[in-house]
Amino acid sequence: DAGVIQSPRHEVTEMGQEVTLRCKPISGHNSLFWYRQTMMRGLELLIYFNNNVPIDDSGMPEDRFSAKMPNASFSTLKIQPSEPRDSAVYFCASSEVTYEQYFGPGTRLTVT
Amino acid sequence: GNSVTQMEGPVTLSEEAFLTINCTYTATGYPSLFWYVQYPGEGLQLLLKATKADDKGSNKGFEATYRKETTSFHLEKGSVQVSDSAVYFCALKGNYGQNFVFGPGTRLSVLP
Numbered sequence: 411d412a413g414v415i416q417s418p419r420h421e422v423t424e425m426g427q428e429v430t431l432r433c434k435p436i437s438g439h440n441s442l443f444w445y446r447q448t449m450m451r452g453l454e455l456l457i458y459f460n461n462n463v464p465i466d467d468s469g470m471p472e473d474r475f476s477a478k479m480p481n482a483s484f485s486t487l488k489i490q491p492s493e494p495r496d497s498a499v500y501f502c503a504s505s506e507v508t509y510e511q512y513f514g515p516g517t518r519l520t521v522t
Numbered sequence: 523g524n525s526v527t528q529m530e531g532p533v534t535l536s537e538e539a540f541l542t543i544n545c546t547y548t549a550t551g552y553p554s555l556f557w558y559v560q561y562p563g564e565g566l567q568l569l570l571k572a573t574k575a576d577d578k579g580s581n582k583g584f585e586a587t588y589r590k591e592t593t594s595f596h597l598e599k600g601s602v603q604v605s606d607s608a609v610y611f612c613a614l615k616g617n618y619g620q621n622f623v624f625g626p627g628t629r630l631s632v633l634p
Contacts, residue, residue, distance in 0.1 A: 414565075443622075452626045453566075453611070501565055510556055510615070511622060513565035 412436075414514035416502050422520045428490040431517045434483055435504030443511060444477055444487050445501040453501075459485065460507070492521045524549040524616050526625035531609075534631045535602055543597040543628050545586075545612035553614040555579075555588050555595040560609045560627070569597075569610070602632045 415434040423429055435442050443458040457467040459479045467477070474493070479485040489496055499518050503511040529544040547553065554573045558566040570579030575590035584599045595612060612625040 453624050455622075455624075503566075510554075510568050510571060511566075513558075513567070515565045 414502055414504055414512055416500075416514035416517050418517060419515065420518045420520075422522065423492055424522055425493055426491045427521075428488065429492045429496075429519060429521075431487040431500050431502075431519070433485045433487070433502030433514060435485070435502070436512055437483070439504035439506055439512070440482070441505045441507060441511075442479060442485050443503040443505075444485070445503065446498045447501060447516070448498045456487070489519075492519075494521045497521050524553065524614060524623045526612050526614055526623050528610075528612050528625035528628050530628070532629040532631055534633065536633050537604055538601045539632075541597070541599040541602045541606075541630070543610055543612075543630070545595045545597065545625060547593050547595065547612075547614050549593075549614055549616055551617040552590075553616050555586070556613040556615070557584070557586055557595070557597050558611040558613060558624075560611065562608070566611060602630070604632045604634050606630060607632045 417432045440461050444456040446454045446456055456469045457477045458465055462479045475489055477487045497520050499516045501513050501516045503513045505511045525548045527546050556571045557569040559569045560566045570581040572579040572588035575588055578587045586595050586597045588595055609627045609629045611627045615622045
């Protein structure tokens with residue numbers, strides 16, 4: 411099993427640019443989660459999907475953030491336009507409905 | 523709503539010392555409880571879990587017992603190693619929907 415795959419692993423961009431983070435969940439998992447981790451705020455749940463449908467996006471900080479899951483094997487988190495305060499490590503996790511979450515290695519985003 | 527409280531870190535121990543990281547929770551019903559570990563530069567990994575009262579989860583020398591009477595799930599290890607240096611997260615998953623809640627994390631440093 412390849413585990414949760416995220417790309418890119420590192421992203422450096424300038425303020426105002428669009429950033430797209432990608433995630434491939436574990437095959438067979440029907441729930442997918444996007445988290446953001448910073449020193450100041452710890453681990454924050456941004457949004458989660460069940461069977462490709464967004465269930466709770468209350469953690470999405472503002473309209474600049476959007477997430478999609480067009481099929482069971484792919485999800486994106488987009489930030490447009492990016493700002494320096496978006497700098498963080500973004501994690502994707504997946505799970506079966508009643509079981510524990512499995513995390514990807516994360517994408518470290520730096521916005522200058 | 524559901525919540526998890528962990529002891530503040532950082533925790534610094536010498537190699538072979540005994541480790542306890544406290545975790546208490548607030549939840550309705552009968553949640554499942556988890557400990558995750560995050561090594562530097564990596565995503566969170568499931569360390570152990572317990573799904574009902576009095577269950578003991580164990581892995582890699584770590585143990586935690588689900589205590590419903592004290593709403594606790596303290597992590598213990600009898601003899602820590604330098605390689606155990608990481609951030610440890612207590613988490614719960616409620617009975618209803620994907621109500622997965624993480625604690626703030628406790629950083630452990632083990633000195634040789």
